[in-house]
Amino acid sequence: MPPQTRGTALRHRLAELRGPDVPAKALDARALAALAANPGCRRRAILDGAGVDKTALAGALGAPSAFGQSQFALTRGNAFEAKVKADGGAELLRLVREHLDPEAESTGRAAAVPDLSAIGPEGRTARTALALREAATAAEDGENSEGGEGSESGKGGQGGGWVLLDHPMLALEVAGSPAFLEPDAVVVHPDGSWTVVEIKSFPMLDGSADPAKVGAAARQAAVYVLALEEVAARLDPAPRVRHDVLLVCPKDFSNLPTASAVDVRKQRAVTARQLARLTRVQDIADALPEGTCFAPDLPAEQLTAAVEAVPATYAPECLSACELAFHCRQRSRAADEVTTLGRAVRAELGGLATVEDVLSAARGESGDAADPAVAALRRAAALRAEALGVPCP
Incomplete structure (x- = not known):
């Protein structure tokens, strides 16, 4: 497909994702900088690439954001x-x-x-x-x-x-x-x-x-x-x-x-x-189910399903950079994901993706003892038990 035709098809697809007659929200430097701060978040990439108003979307999802500057700070x-x-x-x-x-x-x-x-x-x-x-x-x-x-x-x-x-x-x-x-x-x-x-x-x-x-x-x-x-x-x-x-x-x-x-x-x-990854936002759009739409006036159930169809990479830093942070935090906590504890903690835990996995490994109920993350957790659990004077799990 010629580049011009491909670009036209992409713009048409992104307009479908925004919803009929929904104008695109222009990207500004703050939004582009936030993309760079969390480059692995496909959800933010597709929403910003499509020009979706994330503030309106967060309100429609029942998780309005307090993101942004106060009037006093602006003045x-x-x-x-x-x-x-x-x-x-x-x-x-x-x-x-x-x-x-x-x-x-x-x-x-x-x-x-x-x-x-x-x-x-x-x-x-x-x-x-x-x-x-x-x-x-x-x-x-x-x-x-x-x-x-x-x-x-x-x-x-x-x-x-x-x-x-x-x-x-x-x-x-x-x-x-x-x-x-x-x-x-x-x-x-x-x-x-x-x-x-x-x-x-x-x-x-x-x-x-x-x-x-x-x-x-x-x-x-x-x-x-x-x-x-x-x-x-x-x-x-x-x-x-x-x-x-x-x-x-x-x-x-x-x-x-x-x-x-x-x-x-x-x-x-x-x-x-x-930004180079954003030019390939077509790949993310193609992976979405047919009929996916992020228009804020859709029923909450349909809108939630559309948002959840795109993987997110939540971290506490998102609270100061993204309008959807409260929604993503709720979902991350509900899924028991360790990302709610921060990127640094997530990086230290290796393949342990949920809090229950971490606690289970610390108790010795699961995990490979040769795994450095598992070994560190068990050592930490033993030290905690020793300090509290309780049996080691």
């Missing part, structure tokens, strides 16, 4: 972002120079802030691509005109000036459809390279932030890096997209901005692999 985040970008982004550019490009400190040129407004996401995406192309051309022209021998500006490799793109719009193809992404900012350095900026409202205390929140921000920024690389690949020569993104947060308990460079190469690689 606080917006106020902090406005502070960081005030005065033409002077403070933001200072942080970029300090943490990512100290060699550019001597440039005295004011930053350019192009107007990125346009009609619709497609228009904004095109306007962003044009602004990036113009910045790359200016940097190249600057290098050619100022980078001669003996030139002081050429000495530092400074070709053009700083350019700040405030809330640009990027597009990334996911499962044959464009996902429109909106980073907080993209900075074009005087040497023509591009940096993604993530502005978050959680604090950096004594120079470090919550590792879990930093990890989530890094995965989200990696999605933007991938989208920027697609824009850069269409230019000749292709500008360098930096893999060190700038994470800007409040300093300690104040509202003053501070920043840290975060290397997202690992997160970028994981996200790229997961």
